[in-house]
Each structure stands twice: as C-alpha cells, then as structure tokens.
Amino acid sequence: MNTNRDNRNKSNKNNIKNIMDELDIIKTIFSNIKYTGNAVKSIGDDCAVFKLGNQYLTITTDMMFKSTHFPEILTPFQIGMRVITANVSDIAAMCAKPLGIVVSMGFDYPKKAFIEELIRGMDFIAKEYECPIVGGDTNKSKELTLCGTAFGITDNPVYRENGEIGDDIVITNNIGRVYCGFKILEMKNKGIINKNTFKNLLNEYPSIVKKLTEPKARVKEGVAINKYITSCCDISDGLGKDLKYMGNFEISSKKLLNAVPKDVVEFCTKFDLNPVDVALNSGEEWELLFTTKRYNNVEEELSKLGTKSIKIGKIIDNGCYIDGNTFKFGGYVHRWSK
C-alpha cells in the first residue's frame, strides 16, 4: 500500500507536466496554429515573409523585459538602441533592407529623463539603420517592457536553412566578446571580483564592454552579400545553438579561433576559459552566420564596408562535426517553474 509514495509520484508527475520550458511552449504554440493564410514563410525563420508584387515583405518581433533582457550596465540610451538592434538584426538576417519599426512600451514608474534617453537611443540607431520608428503603444506594466516589430523589404529573402553541400560557412567580424562581457557582470554579482576589479576590467576591455552594451545589427552587410549567399541567420542565441539552422556541417576550432579577437583570447587566458567554448556560447552578438559558394565575392563586398568575413567550416551531406568529433549543440533555453 504505497499510497503516499504513489500520491507523491503522481504529484511529481503533475508538477513536471506543469513546468514548461521555452521549447515546450513553442511546440504548444506551433501545434495549435492551423491557419497559415498566404505567407511565403511563416513561423520558423528569422522573419515571416509575404510576397507583395515583385518584392518580399519580411517581418519580425522581439519582446524584452528589464529583469531578463537588459544587462545592468546599460544606460537608458543603450536600452533604446538594443530593442531596435535586436529587431533589425532579424531583418538583416534575411538580407533585407529595413523599412520601419513599431515599438510598444510598458512602464512601471516612468520618469521623463529616462524616457527621453530611451527614445533618443532608439531614434539614434533607427537612423543609422535607416529604419524609422513609425508607431507604438504605451502601457502601465510591472516592469519596463519593450516589444519591437521591424519590417523590411527585399527582392530576394535569404532563409536560414538553404545552405548546400560544399558551401562555406562564414561569420562576420568576430565572436566571443559578448560572452566575456556577461562573465565580467557575473563575477561581480557572485562576489568573485570586487567593485574596483570590476571597474578596472571595464576599463581594461573597452571593446568587450562596447560589444556587450552597443552591439550592432549587420544591415549593410546583409544587403551587400544578398546575391552571393545561400542561407543566413544572425547569431543571437550563440553559435553553438544557431549552427543548427545550417543543417549538416563540419567546423574547425582552428578556423573558429580566427574569428576570436585578441582581447577575448587574453581574457580567456586570464580567467581560465576555453576560447572555443566562449566563441560557441556567446549570444546576442548579432553578427551574421551564413553559407556561400562565392566566398571571394562575399569577402570583397564586406571589405568595402570594413567588415571581416571568417570561414569557419563547410556544409556536408550528413552529421554535424567540430574537428572531426560530433558537435554538441548548446545554448540558453528559458525555463519556467512554479
């Protein structure tokens, strides 16, 4: 008569049923959306895509909450930049040109000075991306909540899963700094370093801090390489997770290290981190990750913009490998529990 244990087991099972992570939620959402209308591409890429005449409209949305999305060292101006950049980055990942963005905002205790700086940050970067803020909504909320929806236009939307066997896998600029930036914050918050060391590290690694606080969407890059590439996404969850969109691949840690800048290597040495792991787990980089048969054209186009292009591997016919070993996908998954 194990009634108690049985009940406990039942209760545990119910609890497990009630705990959903982000992937469970997305699966539940997916399976209950039956009506798909006339979209060329619906849920499941960086953007939804519609055909309008000879052009394609691309749409993306990204919602951010103060407690989970904004590193504590961001100024209100940088928070404003971030909500625009996170959204526009998905337009860039389709290699489309931004058309505009709407931003809904929820405020808990709105102060004029904060809102002014927030909007100035949005407006500043919106201009850089040529993506005007054309609408929004304001509400009372329990914490600062910003939800952007950006839309763009292109003759040729580039999806994230169309790479072909033999294509080079390439990333823009560099990778790893954002991970290091979060590491500095984490060490301070866990009391591993004191306030002085924290300040010194911020001064010692300005490019790491800059990439953490003011990452950029690669809009011009996406448009410039549009016709030379076969697939594209942005590095938002970390290469270790975003690589799954590429299908089958082999990458080389040696090549990947070509994309890791010197300051990240130094930082890794100092704090006993593996730079390959850092490169694979650095999210919110918003660099482009793409495949191409025409690396030389890509390199030429990107160099005109002062942007580096680094080959990290190739699309293959079967399996996912790093240095000949099976690749372990990783990355952050939001998890909710009672």
Next chain:
Amino acid sequence: MNTNRDNRNKSNKNNIKNIMDELDIIKTIFSNIKYTGNAVKSIGDDCAVFKLGNQYLTITTDMMFKSTHFPEILTPFQIGMRVITANVSDIAAMCAKPLGIVVSMGFDYPKKAFIEELIRGMDFIAKEYECPIVGGDTNKSKELTLCGTAFGITDNPVYRENGEIGDDIVITNNIGRVYCGFKILEMKNKGIINKNTFKNLLNEYPSIVKKLTEPKARVKEGVAINKYITSCCDISDGLGKDLKYMGNFEISSKKLLNAVPKDVVEFCTKFDLNPVDVALNSGEEWELLFTTKRYNNVEEELSKLGTKSIKIGKIIDNGCYIDGNTFKFGGYVHRWSK
C-alpha cells in the same frame, strides 16, 4: 527660515515632475523621435503607412497586460481572440485588408492547457479575419503579456482626420454594451451586487456579455466602405475620446440613441445610468466611426454584410457640439505615479 517647508515644496515639485500620465509619455516620445524615413504616415493614426509599388502597407501594434487589459471573466480562448481583434481593428480602421500578424508573448507560470486555449482563440479569430499568425516571440515575464503587431494592405488607406465639412458622421452596428459589461464587473468587485445577482445579470444580458468578451474587428465593413468614406477610426477609447479625430463636428444625442441597443437602454434604466453618457464612454467597442458624403452607398454596402450604419452627426466648419452645446471630450487616460 522655512527650510523644512522649502524642502518639502521642492520635494513635492519633484514628485509632480516625476508623475507622468499617458499623454505626457506620448508627448515625450513624440518630441524625441526625429528620424521619420520614408513613411507616408508615421505615429499619430491607427496605423503607420508605407507605399510599396501601387499598394500601401499599414502597420499597427498593441500591447496588453493581464492586470490592466483583460476583463476577469475572459476565458483563455477569449484572451487569445482579444489580442488579435484589438490589433486587426486598427487595420480595419484604415479600411485595409489584413495580411498577417505577429504576437509576442510573456508568461509568468505557463501551463499547457492555458497556452493551448490561448493559441486556439488566436488562431480561430485570425482565420475569421483572414489574418494568419506568422511569427512571435516567447519570454518569461512577471505577468501574462501579449503584444501583437498586425499589418494590412490597401490601394487607399483611409486616415482618421480627413473628414470634410458637411460629411455625415456614422458608426457601425451599435454602441454602449461594453460599458454596461464593465459596469457589471465593477458592481461585483465593489460589493454593490452579490455573486448571485452577478450571475443573474450575466444571464439576463447575454449580448452585453458577448460584446464585452468577444468584440469583433470590423474588417469586412472597412474594406466594403473604403471608397465611399472620407475618414475612419475604430472606437477603442470611447466615442467621447475618439470623436476628437473627426475635427469639428456637431452630433445629436437623439441620433446617437439610435445606435444604443434596447438591452443597453433597459440596463441604464435599471441602474440609473444616462444612455448618452454610456454611449460616449463605452470603449473597446471596436466599431468603426467614419465620415462620408455617400451615406446611401455606405448603408447599402454595410447592409449586405448584415451591419447597421447609424448617422450621429455632421462635420462642421468650427467647434465641437452635442445638441448645440460645446462637446466635452472624455475617456480613460492611464496614469502612473510612485
């Protein structure tokens, strides 16, 4: 030496400076957005508008929080319907055809059964509006947060401020039921009526409950009357507030009462309410409010859809009047304070 009082005064002044209502916030946002790009219409109408080839793209966004936006009697299915309807209603207010919608969602303690019903409600009504859900984002949040962005397409976007002198001012269907629905909830929450009376009222006034819980966006109506009207908006904040978009007008309470259905008049008699006030303060009706020189065509087109059209007044050259008296604008303004 009134130091204390001076300090107190200073502190009061600072507090006053810190308390912003929705209009202050919108003003602050407006004044800090400098870059407007190529939008045909930017912030300040139901939708932003872009020209794409021979067509116009219309975009709108609406963010909703559980604690402020969802009447407590809504089922998860009805919450899902509501977020789609609120957004699509702005597309209808431009007399455009919906193309699609993206919905970002924040969950506190997500349960599968709730999410399933929520999404089913969204999908059900999205199909009715022919406005597929094509993307979204999921997050952890402090309370249920839903942010939709709908987009539509039209040859002729109808703005809300282009009515001309002599135009009839018209509303679709009827007005007032949503106010009565909220009144029933308010009376229960304030203890003015007990649970039994509450239940009885819900049974006694099914059309009031239906309009509160399942209001509809007037999509087909907007498209049908597009070429016969000069301006249009949806009744979201209440006629008493939304009428301001019409410019100068005179309305007649007698005509307005033609739009107030019998059950609302009965309800008003029972609870000592003025049906004209109820009609003017009933928000989230999502009926269309528009101006026209061709009322007969409008009436004919709408009657094909089984939709009534009620003339409530006219656009005039100067001033805003009801029954010859100056019209007092009203409506709900979110107010934040520390």
